[in-house]
Amino acid sequence: MSCVSIDITETEPPGPSSEQHLPTSRVALAASIGATVEWYDFFLYGSAASLVFGPLYFSGLDGPAAQLAAFATFAVGFVARPVGGLLFGHWGDRVGRKAMLVWTLVVMGLGTALIGVLPTYDRIGVWAPVLLVVLRVLQGIGVGGEYGGAVLLCTEFAEPRRRGWYGSWAHIGVPGGLLLASAAFSLAALLPDDAFLSWGWRACFLASVALLAIGAFVRLQVMETPAFAQVQERKEVATVPLRDLLVEQPRTLLLAMGTRLVEGFTFNLFSVYLLAYVVGELGRPRSWALTPILVGAGVGVVLVLLGGRLSDRVGRKPVYRAGAWAALLFAFPAAWLVQSGERWALFVVFVGGLGVLYGTIYGPLAAFWAELFQTRYRFTALNTMYQVSGVLASGLTPIIAAWLVTRAGGGLWLVATYAVVVAATSLLCARALPETRPVAR
Numbered sequence: 482m483s484c485v486s487i488d489i490t491e492t493e494p495p496g497p498s499s500e501q502h503l504p505t506s507r508v509a510l511a512a513s514i515g516a517t518v519e520w521y522d523f524f525l526y527g528s529a530a531s532l533v534f535g536p537l538y539f540s541g542l543d544g545p546a547a548q549l550a551a552f553a554t555f556a557v558g559f560v561a562r563p564v565g566g567l568l569f570g571h572w573g574d575r576v577g578r579k580a581m582l583v584w585t586l587v588v589m590g591l592g593t594a595l596i597g598v599l600p601t602y603d604r605i606g607v608w609a610p611v612l613l614v615v616l617r618v619l620q621g622i623g624v625g626g627e628y629g630g631a632v633l634l635c636t637e638f639a640e641p642r643r644r645g646w647y648g649s650w651a652h653i654g655v656p657g658g659l660l661l662a663s664a665a666f667s668l669a670a671l672l673p674d675d676a677f678l679s680w681g682w683r684a685c686f687l688a689s690v691a692l693l694a695i696g697a698f699v700r701l702q703v704m705e706t707p708a709f710a711q712v713q714e715r716k717e718v719a720t721v722p723l724r725d726l727l728v729e730q731p732r733t734l735l736l737a738m739g740t741r742l743v744e745g746f747t748f749n750l751f752s753v754y755l756l757a758y759v760v761g762e763l764g765r766p767r768s769w770a771l772t773p774i775l776v777g778a779g780v781g782v783v784l785v786l787l788g789g790r791l792s793d794r795v796g797r798k799p800v801y802r803a804g805a806w807a808a809l810l811f812a813f814p815a816a817w818l819v820q821s822g823e824r825w826a827l828f829v830v831f832v833g834g835l836g837v838l839y840g841t842i843y844g845p846l847a848a849f850w851a852e853l854f855q856t857r858y859r860f861t862a863l864n865t866m867y868q869v870s871g872v873l874a875s876g877l878t879p880i881i882a883a884w885l886v887t888r889a890g891g892g893l894w895l896v897a898t899y900a901v902v903v904a905a906t907s908l909l910c911a912r913a914l915p916e917t918r919p920v921a922r
Contacts, residue, residue: 508634508635508638508647508703509635509647509650510699511582511634511699511700511702511703512631512632512634512635512650512651512654513650513651513653513654513657514695514696514699515582515586515627515631515654515696515697515699515700516627516628516631516651516652516653516654516655516657516658517653517654517657517658517661517696518586518658518689518692518693518695518696519585519586519589519623519624519627519654519658519693519696520624520654520655520657520658520659520662521657521658521659521661521662521665521689521692522589522590522592522593522620522623522624522658522686522689522693523558523589523620523624523658524658524659524662524663524752525593525662525665525666525685525686525689526555526558526596526617526620527555527662527749527752527753528662528663528666528753528756528771529666529682529685529686530551530552530554530555530753530757530879531551531753531756531757531760532666532670532682532756532757532760532767533677533678533682534551534554534613535550535551536678537601537602537609537678538551538554538601538602538609538610538613539551539602539610549880549883550610552753552757552879552880552883553880554610554613554614554617555617555753555876555879556872556876556877556879556880557614557617557618557621557876558617558618558620558621558624558876559621559868559871559872559875559876559877560621560872560876561617561618561619561620561621561622561625562621562622562624562625562868562871562872562876563625563865563868563869563871563872564621564622564625565585565588565621565622565623565624565625565626565627565864565868566625566626566628566629566864566865566867566868566869567723567861567864567865567868568622568625568626569581569584569585569625569626569627569629569630569860569864570626570629570722570723570860570861570862570863570864570865571721571722571723571861573626573629573630573633573860573861573864574718574719574722574857574858574859574860574861575718575719575722577705577709577713578630578633578634578637578705578706578709578860579634579700579703579704579705579706581626581630581860582627582630582631582634582700583697583700583701584626585623585624585626585627585630586623586627586693586696586697586700587623587693587697588619588622588623588626589619589620589623589624589627589693590623590689590690590693590694591619592616592617592618592619592620592622592623593616593620593686593689593690593693594686594687594689594690595616595619596613596616596617596620596686597683597684597685597686597687597689598683598687599612599613599616625864625868626864627654628863628864628867628868629859629860629861629862629863629864629867630860631651631654632648632651632652632847632850632851632863633706633708633709633851633859633860633863634651634703634706635647635648635650635651635847636648636651636847636848636851636852637706637707637708637709637851637856638706638707641919642793642919643793644793644847644848644851644852644919645789645790645791645792645793645797645844645845645847645848645918646786646789646790646793647789648789648847648848648851649785649786649788649789649790649844649845649847649848650786650789651847652785652789652843652844652846652847653782653785653786655748655781655785655843656778656779656781656782656785656835656839656840656843657778657782659748659752659774659778659781659835660775660778660779660781660782662685663771663774663775663778664775665684665685665688666682666685666771667768667771667772667775669681669682669684669685670767670768670771708856709856711856712856712857717857718857719857719858719861722857722858722860722861722862723858723861723865725857725858726854726858726861726862726865729855730853730854730855730862733853733854733914734862734865734866736910736911736913736914737850737853737866737910737914738866738869738870738910739870739906739907739909739910739911740801740846740849740850740907740910740911740914741846741866741867741870741871741874741907742870742873742874742903742906742907742910743804743805743808743842743874743903743904743906743907743908744839744842744843744846744874744907745870745871745873745874745875745878746874746875746878746900746903747808747834747838747839747842747900748835748839748843748875749874749875749876749878749879750834750878750879750882750896750900751774751777751830751831751834751835751839752774752778752835753878753879754878754879754882754883754896755770755819755830755831755834756770756771756774757879757883758819758882758886758893759819759827762886762891763819763822765822765824765827769824769827770827770831772828773827773828773830773831773832774831774835776828776831776832776836777831777832777833777834777835777836777839778835778836779836780832780835780836780837780840781835781836781839781840781843782840783840784836784837784839784840784841784844785840785843785844786844787840787844788800788804788840788841788842788843788844788845789844789845789847789848790844791844791845792844792845792848792849792918793848793918796916796918797845797846797848797849797852797916797917797918798845798849798911798914798916800841800844800845801841801842801845801846801849801911802908802911803841804838804839804840804841804842804843804844805842805904805907805908805911806904806908807837807838807841808838808842808900808904809900809901809904809905809908811833811834811838812897812898812900812901812904813894813897813901815830815833815834815897815900816892816893816894816896816897818830819893820892820893848917848918849917850863850866850867851863852917852918853914853917874903881899882896882899885899
């Protein structure tokens with residue numbers, strides 16, 4: 482399938498001078514810290530759904546059923562994310578990026594803090610899982626609005642030839658948040674089981690309140706992005722950004738959603754489902770999965786940055802496709818290694834999946850996705866693309882994987898097959914999209 486090169490100047494108005502375009506360290510810090518804190522909150526729920534929510538909030542169900550119910554509430558957050566994405570994306574394209582980024586932190590902080598003090602099923606009965614779902618919805622709305630703003634804070638301040646590098650700073654929020662969440666849960670898991678289930682996991686949620694305050698303070702110090710400021714000056718602000726997006730770039734939106742599939746699937750397979758599989762199905766200690774997840778997330782932070790930097794040199798698509806192909810080829814070896822149950826094998830799988838594969842895939846995508854859409858509805862475009870596709874790509878991954886394992890008699894072969902299909906779909910979508918890296922003239 483042939484591709485047509487895209488001229489960046491055709492998708493956004495000419496930017497300000499190079500000196501104004503260069504993002505300050507404050508801008509990169511604001512994007513990365515805020516995103517890391519929000520994803521920390523969101524991923525805490527994934528770890529808790531794997532390890533504690535089943536027995537604490539769904540104790541009226543038997544073991545596998547309780548875990549499936551816990552994973553269902555995990556998926557609810559992803560269903561709520563498009564709501565937050567559309568809400569904050571609309572106003573981010575109407576009034577500005579900065580204000581929406583502060584409000585997403587407030588909404589996320591409220592939901593996370595209340596989960597940390599929520600009574601269990603034994604205390605308030607059916608209201609426990611009901612309220613857990615409500616608070617998960619709040620988390621989903623908060624993180625749903627976060628993505629586009631964090632990416633645009635970096636890419637719209639950056640000069641074109643360095644968008645990959647600065648955009649990747651917003652993307653370290655995902656592995657960075659997982660790193661913090663895994664570290665917190667790893668420390669809490671050192672407690673005796675009774676202490677861990679009674680208060681240890683709650684401390685992880687309550688600690689996020691201080692982190693969110695720091696993130697909000699940093700973001701309040703940042704100015705509006707130059708690209709959006711120019712849209713305001715020219716009086717080109719979209720009245721209904723979503724309508725303009727769907728009328729002008731529907732094909733690009735759908736294809737971009739397709740490239741998101743392998744990214745979301747890879748992350749949630751390794752960070753959520755396989756964590757539960759190792760502990761529940763294989764009966765291995767929590768530390769056998771949490772420790773390599775922690776290491777893999779650290780490697781992922783580094784490779785996200787390297788992937789973004791490399792995309793400024795060789796292009797967004799070559800770096801992304803290298804990661805997607807690696808994910809496709811690693812699917813069956815990863816299944817075999819996990820089923821072996823050996824500690825070294827689990828270390829290789831989690832570090833390889835969350836570090837090498839995910840970091841390579843995710844690194845160039847901030848700049849790639851941002852450069853695909855016009856400035857006046859770009860916040861809405863990124864949030865819609867990321868959050869709507871995330872329902873399938875991310876939120877349903879643990880449930881689909883759990884169902885496939887039951888169909889395979891406890892094995893991971895059907896999950897590996899699904900992983901191949903997901904990666905192949907994303908590769909085809911990437912092939913149909915243009916390369917967006919600006920070429921010096």
